[in-house]
Amino acid sequence: MGSYKIRKGLDLKLKGAPMPAVANNLDAKFVSIYPPEFTGVKPRLVVKEGDPVKRGGMLFYDKRNEQLKFRAPAGGKIDAIKLGPRRVVTEISIEISGDEELESFNQYSAEDILALPREEVLDQLLETGYLAYLLQRPFSKIADPEVLPKSIFVNGMNTAPFQADIHIAVAGDEAAFQAGLNVLSRLTNGKVHLCLAEHSSHASPAVLNAKNVESHSFSGPHPAGNTSVHIHHIDPIAPGDNVWTARAVDVIQIGKLFLEGVLPATKVVAVGGTGIRETSRQYYRIRVGGGLEHFLEERLSEVPARIISGDALGGTQIGSDERLRFYQSSITAIPKNRERHLLGWLSPGWGQFSASRLFLSTWFRRVEAWDLNTNLNGSHRTMVITGIYDKYLPMKIMVDYLVRAALAHDTDETVKLGILETDPEDFALCSYVCPSKMDIMSIIRKGLTEVEEEGL
Amino acid sequence: MKLLLDQLEKVKPLVQPGGKLEKLYPLYEATDTFLFTPADETGSAPHVRDARDMKRTMITVLIAMIPCVLFGIWKSGHQHNVVNQIAGTTFLDDLIQGSLLVVPIIIVSYAVGGAWETLFAVVRKHEINEGFLVTGMLFPLTLPPTIPLWQVAVGISFGVVIGKEVFGGTGFNVLNPALTARAFIFFSFPKAITGDEVWTSVAADGQLIEGFSGATPLAVVAQNPESVDILNTLQTADYGEGFTWMRLFMGDFGGSIGESSGPACLIGAAILILAGVGSWRIMLSSVVGLAAGAFLMNAVAASGEPGEFIAFTQLPFHYHLVTGGFLFGAIFMATDPVSGAATNKGKWIYGFMIGLLIVLIRVANPAYPEGVMLAILFMNVMAPLIDHFVLQAHIRSREHYLRKFKPHD
Structure with a gap:
């Protein structure tokens, strides 16, 4: 049990947060x-x-x-x-089809699970493909069943706007969540770490008092909720180490599979952003993999919006006619914006949000939440090493030099500088604040691929 | 506004790939994004981006320089009018006279430097970087108001081309381009930028004020005989006005255009630090380095017989602080993120060494009374080395951190 205070980072106060209520929407065809x-x-x-x-x-x-x-x-x-x-x-x-037939798998009680041999647990996960919910660090790829991870990290936090909050998603599935944690505890000889936010507005006892795990609490701005940050502070990855990670919302699905012996049909998804109508910004229980076309049609607001699977910082752009992805637990819609302003560099910046101190708004405005859009707010320029990124990654990593080494394809150097401890999502804020508008997430992603290809 | 946008849209096909003037795209891009914020959207994650961009960053640096520019203009005019004994001049006359002296230098610096910048952007097919807005203004401020315009043109050309572009352009240069330009003038045309005659504009038929020598405070100190108390000499120099500490701080005397005013430099420093653009670590550590150097030299002076060491060793720290280009250099030149140290620990070392070296060059070097330019350029060269050692230490401390968590076996 540890309590960690994160200081570096930035909370992006984005308008359109989903309300903490869950509605059913199961009519996908x-x-x-x-x-x-x-x-x-x-x-x-x-x-x-x-x-x-x-x-x-x-x-x-x-x-x-x-x-x-x-x-x-x-x-x-x-x-x-x-x-x-x-x-x-x-x-x-x-x-x-109207009368769905079900393929059955092994069914266990929560207590049975705690006595299962590791192989049997892995068999069930492999057989159903739910092993894919477990990712392996370094490289964030599907866990290798041959490997015994030194620990497993379950992420029960959401500091990026907007991810599904486990405290809300768990409602009704408390037993499944605990069963899922039991499953994870069979997969490592080390500990299962459950990382939670220090304060939660709708705390669920099932999450706070979860058993068979070691709970930790993190406070501070984003990326305090990122798995890399948790691992770095609790049990960091040295070259050669293996750690498995899972998101708490996915642990519910794993637990359901083991308790019920069939693939769960539904999951809870957070829907937010100002591209969604105000009354529709909330949580929904929808079909796993369900079509979003009608669902979004009824809920998108009039402004043209970009639809994102995941959060506004690290998510992937999707079409409005796509279907819920395997890893997806939130839908964010943010307004598109291609507006041009005359002599924008001269404006005092009253109406714009910035993490820097170059805008009047930073100094004199206290805004609850900003309605940010997809505008790049500038154009691409050469990289200049300023150390600005370091303020947004609460890890013992010098981001400028890591990025530079990755750009130079110097894999030895990137490993020394700590790339194995990271995931591209950790650099979303660095990209966000970069005045040269660099795409740091892609640079790190390529850097990680190169390290993986070359082998350690 | 709509009209202007339409015009830009009309020209756009010409400069896009396949268009007749596609080579001029960087120029179009610069004009287009100068007039209107770009319409670009984020490609992949993150889907939202901060409002800050390079333009705004650089404009903020320019804003921080405005007090120095305005003071430099007024001072150049005022000095001209006082020294030439032009009677009945008002504040406005000083400004007009100063503008006549200074504005052409700034225009030449921007025009010639900008042309090089555009040429390289066109050849290399990249965007024109806003960093030039800063270089093009910093350079004139380091020059005497009497500098021939052709030398300004040659200097900025050298600064931009050799100081920056041959290394690969913005972000890759080792030296501060503005200081490189000044160093080039300094060594190529010493008569135009050193000595006593260049710092104050003198009218061709002017009647010079009595006691006027034109020497800068540092030159006065350097020429002081060993046995005479240095502060006494300063008090009586410069046509009896005297280089008191207050006058040195306020900056109304002959010198480079933009560097002499303490208040103007400090306003600039405040803007840079509050906006988070200039590194306070470098500014502070260079003051600390300067203090260390000055106290060291004072100790040297005190250790010997009176007159054993040159008088310069007696100059107190607070005089070092306000004479010459120290404040301007430490605030605007040393803090250049590209040529300076980039790591936080490195910035402390880098700034401290700049301050220390300035005193060493001023006091121990018989050739030049001022050492700010050379100290900063030297530390520009050393900055990557400093950062390298900081980075190696960082890697070791990372290994140490990871080892802490390993089970003991």
């Missing part, structure tokens, strides 16, 4: 699974268009590890298999 989401997996399909499929029926397996199977999030008929360049499967779409 189609569900999809997007194989490219599973980094490193080479899918081999076992279904074709028109095949009937049960919820939990196998769709494809990983050519590299044939035990790792991926299954249908809903029962019905294979509606379409979409291929991308070089015939890579990009999406498998399923039309849900």
Whole structure:
């Protein structure tokens, strides 16, 4: 049990936070699974268009590890298999039928789980593809079942705008959450660390008093809620170390699978941002992989908005007609903006939000929340090493030099400077504040790939 | 406004790839984004970006320099009018006279430097960097008001091309381009930028004020005989006005255009520090370094017989602080993020060494009474080395940190 105070960073006060209420929206007609989401997996399909499929029926397996199977999030008929360049499967779409058939897996009680051998737990996770909810550091790839991680980190925080809050998502699934934590405790000889925010407005006792884990509390601005920051302060990754990570909201799904013996049909998703109508900004329980077209149509506000799977800092842009992704637990819509202002560099900056002190608003305005948009607010310039990024990463890492080493493809140096401890998401704030508008997340992502390819 | 936007849109196809004037795209981009904030949207995550950009950063530095520019203009005019005994001049006359002296220098610096900047941007196919707005203004402020304009042009050309572009442009240069430009003038045309005659503009047919020598305070100190008390000499120098501490601080005497006024420099420092653009670590540590050097020299002077060491060793710290270009250099030149040290620990060392070296060059070097430019340039060269050692120490402390968590086996 530790309590950590994070000082560096920045809380992005974005307008449009989701209200802490959960509504049901289960009327999706189609569900999809997007194989490219599973980094490193080479899918081999076992279904074709028109095949009937049960919820939990196998769709494809990983050519590299044939035990790792991926299954249908809903029962019905294979509606379409979409291929991308070089015939890579990009999406498998399923039309849900009225009377869904279920494929069953092993069912356990919460206590049984605590006595399971590691192999049996892994078998169930591999068999259902839910192993994908467990990521392995370094490199944030799907956990390698052959590896015994030194510890497992469960992230129960959300400091980026807007991620689903475990305290809200857990409502009704408290037992499943605990069961999921029990599952994780069987996978390591080390500890399972559950990292939570020090203060939570809607704290759930099931989360606060979770058993069979070591709970830690973190306070401070974003990225205090990032897994890398938790690991760095509790049990950092040295070269050669392996740590597994999971998000608390995903642990619920794992727990449900073990308790019920079938793939869960629904999950809770936070929907926010000023691109969403004010009354619709809240949590929804929707079908796993469910289509978003109608759902968003009814809820998007009039302003043209960018729809993001995940949060505004680290998420991925998606189309409004796409379906809920495997890893997705929030939808953020922020207004698009391509407006141009005359002599913008001369404006005193009363109406703009900045983390810097170059704008009047920083000095004289206390605004609850800002309505930020997709404007780049500047144009790309050469990188100048100023040390500004270091103020936004609360880890023992000199970001400028790490970025420079990554740009120079100097993998030895990036490892020495700590790239293995990080994930691209940790650099979202650095990108956000960069006056040269650099894309630091991509630079780090490429740097990590290069280190992985070269081997340690 | 709509009209202007339409015009820009009309020109755009010409400068885009495939257009007739595609090579001039950097120039178009600079004009376009100068007039209107760009319409660019974020590509990938993060989907929102801060309102700050490079333009605003550099404009803030320019704003911080405004007091120095205005004071420099007034002072150059005022000195001209006083020394030439032009009677009945008002504040406004001083400003007009000063503008006649200074504005052409600034225009030449911007025009010639800007042309080089554009040329390299066109050849290298990158955007014109706003950093030049700062260089183009810093350089004139370090020059005497009597500098021939062609030398301004040659100097800024050297500064931009050799000081910056040959290294790969903004972000890659080792030396501060404005100081490189000044150093070039300093060594190539010493008559125009050293000695006693250049610091105050003298009218061709003017009747000089009695007691006028034109020597800068530091030159007065340097020429002081060993046995005479240095502060006494300063009090009586410069046509009897006397270089009192207050006058040195206020800056109304002959010297480079923008560097002599303490209040103007301090306003600039306040803006830079409050805005978070200039490094307070470098500014503070260079003052500490200067103090260390001055006290060291005073101790040397006190250790010997009166007259054993040159008089310069007696100059107290608070005089070092306000004479010459120290404040201007420490506030505007040393803090250049590209050529200075980048790590926080490195900034302390870098600033301290600048302050120390300034005193050493001033006191121990018989050739030049002033050492700010050379000290900063020397530490520019050393900054990457300092940062290298800081980085190695950082890597070791990272290893140490990670080892702390390893189970003992």
